[in-house]
Amino acid sequence: MIKFEQALNDKVLELQDQLQEVIKGKNQASIHNFHFTTDLAFTDEVRLEPHPRGFKMPTIEQYAGTMDTEDHLETFKSLLFFQGASDAIMCRAFPSTLKGAACQWFSSLPPRSFSNFTALGRAFLAYFISSRVHKKTTANLLAIKQQPEESIRNFLIGFNKEAPQVQNLDPVVKFQALHSGIRDVELKKSLIMDEPGDMYELFSRCEKYINLAEVLVAERKDKTEKKAQGKKEEISREIGAKHS
Known part of the structure; x- marks a missing residue:
């Protein structure tokens, strides 16, 4: 009986030792993964x-794999540049701006993958290329034309909304795109007779014609209302005359 109890105690101790080894192994694995994701890349x-x-x-919004990659990358670079961070510090700081699928991507990178931020940024853009927002080109801007019933003001609003989406837009191309997109006859004549020298002058000319057009519209509206009021008064007088 004593030998049986001794054997049972030995077995329990053996199982406890095995359990400790398992727990120790799990802790070591988690530590290994932690260092892998934060350092070894x-x-x-x-x-x-x-x-x-x-x-x-x-502070920067974390990227989860669905937003525009270039927007996230450029925002990060701008903020870190303002902080005076070196290339290496930018590398080590970037993973903290990732979460979800993006964090999983970084965790799966092989050890010693990157020695500079340029390589890290390119890998990030390449992996999440499907999330990149389509960037407008100069061809998109040159295709914008004032529609027949579109006012100069609305045309300029649309043009100014599209222009900032074209990367590295040449001022000369922007000038040509706006100039060629104008279809208002009177404004077009003015631009041909007296060619504006730069973008500021072109916008100023457009603004003058916008103000002129709006004044003329207001005057026509006022005349129409006065004419309608005069007609109404004339009808009222005729009715009054018939009843007198």
Whole structure:
């Protein structure tokens, strides 16, 4: 009986030791994964560069894999540049701006994948290429034309909404696109007779014609209302005359 109890106790101790080993192994695995996701994707030069004095990570909306990648990347670069962050610090800071699918992507990167932020940014854009918003080109801007019933003001509003979406837009191309898109006959004549020298002058000329057009519309409306009122009064007088 004593031998049986001793054997049972030994078995329990053995199982406890095995359980501790399992728990220890799980803890080591989680630590390994933690270091992998935060450190090992970068080279030693990136991992070991110290933070600059006074550096604070700016607040930025985390990217989950569905928003525009270029917008997220450019926002991050602008904020980190303002902080004076080096290339290595930008690399180490970038993963903190990811969540969800984007965080999983970064966690799966092989060790020592990146030695600079340019390579990291390109990999990020390439992986989430389906989330990139289509960028307008100069061809899109040149295709904008004033419609027959469209006012100059509405045409300019539409043009100014599209122009900022064209990356690296040449001012000369922007000038040509606006100039060729105008279809208002009187404004077109004015631009041909006296060619504006730059974008500011072209917009100023458009603004003058907008004001003129709106004044003329207001005057026509006023005349129409007065004519309608005069007709109404004339009818009232005729009715009054018949009853007198």
